[in-house]
Amino acid sequence: MKFLRNLLASILGFFIALFLLFVFFFIIASFIGAEEEIVVKSNSVLELDLSTPIKDYAPKENNPIAEALELTDEKLALNKIINAIENAKTDDKIKGISIKTAFVNAGIAQTQAIRNKIEEFKESGKFVYAYNDIYTQKNYYLSSVADSLFLNPVGAIDFRGLSTEILYFKDFEDKYGIKMEVIRHGKYKSAVEPFLESEMSEANREQTTSFLKSIWSEITDDISKSRNISIEKLNLIADNSNGRNITVAKENNLIDASIYEDEYEKKLAMGSDKKVNTISIEDYIKSGKGRISSTAKDKIAVIYAQGDIVYGEGSEDYIGQGIINKAIRKARKDDNVKAIVLRVNSPGGNALASELIWRELELTKKEKPIVVSMGNYAASGGYYIACNANKIIAEPTTITGSIGVFGAIPNFSQFTDNIGINAEQVSTNDSPSYSVFEPMNQKFYDVTKEGVEQIYTTFVNRVSAGRNMTFEQVNEIAQGRVWTGKEAIENGLVDQLGGLNDAIKVAAELAEIQNFRVRNYPNYKTDLKEALKFSPFMKASKEEILKETLGDENYQLYYNIHKMKNLKGIQTRIPFVLQVK
Known part of the structure; x- marks a missing residue:
């Protein structure tokens, strides 16, 4: 009887301790997660940095502890970006947009949607400027919508047309005897x-060839209209890599001027010596501008x-x-x-x-x-x-x-x-069975x-x-x-x-x-298992370790191969993994 009483007391003590542990972490999370209210200052410039992964839909994290401790995955929602730019059109505190991003972490259709929205924003009469040290092709496509486009004096523009590459494994299969039926x-x-x-x-x-040409025609059409460069000339620029340095980029009207970042900041301030008020797209969304009321x-x-x-x-x-x-x-x-x-x-x-x-x-x-x-x-x-x-x-x-x-x-x-x-x-019936070893x-x-x-x-x-x-x-x-x-x-x-x-x-x-x-x-x-993924002492996830070890591009290659083993049942799936380069 004494043993049973001690056992029940131990079980009760465990649950009480677990409850107190949850209370403790929620209290800590409430203090850490108490963010200052984001206020959009007058004469602000909305800065677009789109290097954070962009998803069509990125709902608010349903794990308050992980969110408070800033242990959630970084991501931006396309719908909120579009809404924010729409709101910025009529926001008296926003004087213009600065496109300043290391690269655009979005698909080509998402990028086009954002570009089209910036084009609409320009109808408000507010300015759109873009600056970068080096423009990747997708980044240049987005940034070309700007009224004025600037490049670092020792920078370059990667503008060379679209290409894709597919690996073939038939000879490997024949050589090593490992294949896919x-x-x-x-x-x-x-x-x-x-x-x-x-x-x-x-x-x-x-x-x-057909879909690459179709996508490329969209890109060149849009750039042609924004930069007043003929499509024929854009293709010549791509053929000859005429964005490879500042001299040829300026000669071909790919940019408006070559300046340093501090000079760009002065342009945003309209020549004033005062530091310009910039607000990131993330903060602008958090201020409530990511939705249409x-x-x-x-x-x-x-x-x-x-x-x-x-x-x-x-x-x-x-x-x-x-x-x-x-x-x-x-x-x-x-x-x-x-x-x-x-x-x-x-x-x-x-x-x-x-x-x-x-x-x-x-x-x-x-x-x-x-x-x-x-x-x-x-x-x-x-x-x-x-x-x-x-x-x-x-x-x-x-x-x-x-x-x-x-x-x-x-x-x-x-x-x-x-x-x-x-x-x-060995089988009981002559059913159409399959073995990977036969x-x-x-x-x-x-x-x-x-x-x-x-x-x-x-x-x-x-x-x-x-x-x-x-x-x-x-x-x-x-x-x-x-x-x-x-x-x-x-x-x-x-x-x-x-x-x-x-x-x-x-x-x-x-x-x-x-x-x-x-x-x-x-x-x-x-669920409870997911909610407990908040401790800073928890072991890093397999994904995080692989990303850090392999780098983003190599991890994506690993991820695509890894997905193949999880394909269960008959598939209706696109015939390749498309990355526009």
Whole structure:
């Protein structure tokens, strides 16, 4: 009896100690997290530093302790950046914008959306200046919108056109006996081509050349208008790297002047000796300028679907049917929500999850209009969930389409044979089973191929019904082929070009409402395990260690390879990882 009493006392003491520990940390967090109110001073310049990772949607951290201790991942939300620039147009305390960023940590479609918003800002009559020591190509594209563009006297501009590179593994597979067994539909479905060929196919080269030229034409068109340089001359500048030093950059009108940073600060101060008041885009957003205020009762729901599509709950970084479908149902059941905008920024992924999200949208479309806004990507599975909307709006540089299906399974049979390992199987039935240590048999191939073909047929039928096209019309532009938003207008996969705000306006028109406010979804909740990730004494995460060891670019390469092992089920996924360089 005494033992039982001591045991209960110990258990009770443990929970009391745990409770007190939580109270202790919340008190510390409240003191540390007590931030001073951010006040926008008069005669301020809004400074755009976009080197922080930019996501379409970056909801406030739902872990107050981690946020207070500043242990959360740094990120900027595209929608808040756009709102902040919109608010700055009419903010009497903001005199202009300074674009001053080491690099632009955003996709090309996101960059174009921000650039377009700055172009609108200029209509207010306020100035836009840009300065840098070295301009990367994407940074120069953004900065070229400025009224005046400045470069350090020993700086340079990387302006050389677009290129991409794909590694092919067929010879490696043949040499070492480690390969991927591939089953696919779509001659352009080149996600798996590197495992089947030693060099790029003509079909893949055709589509890659096409979308790169389409994106480049958007970039050169915009720069041409802002800098008053003909497109022909811009291409000559790119061919000859005529931004490589200050002399040729000035000769070719890529910049307005070469000055040092202190001289640039004086220009922002309009010649005054007083230090200019600058406010970062992050602080301006925190001051409350990252949202558009409204007291309207009617709402437009914006549901953000960003990241790879996975089967399961999903998260802020991955689209799962769990979280997304809950958000769709919540918006559908809210009587004040009159229309839904689905913001898609995804290269695709799991076919089953895509179908489950499509079904929830199909049910919702019967009750409320749905408009899709496409970000950097809305391809393959990303297009699957978009295709049935009432209207589809894409940025000109959005990567979309890729209507195709594939399955890929690793196989080590040749490798194990070479090193003298034999695998033997025992089964109760003659089912079409598969072992990575045995060559793929015809029965398993036939069954899997049937599944791939069935999903491809379903995919094309979904697009056919959603876009009011025949199966044959869709099949002609499908086959896994990738298109830009600009190209997709021409083949019927997209209705119009524009950004998220354009999609919201179209949704309001379909719902026949004029006064409304925007409600963002989904809500992401932090469980106990996540909430405890706040201690400064906690071991650094695997991701942080790898980033620090490999560097950002090498980590991205590792991450893309690492993702391949997590591909479960048949995939509707974009055929490559695109990085515009």
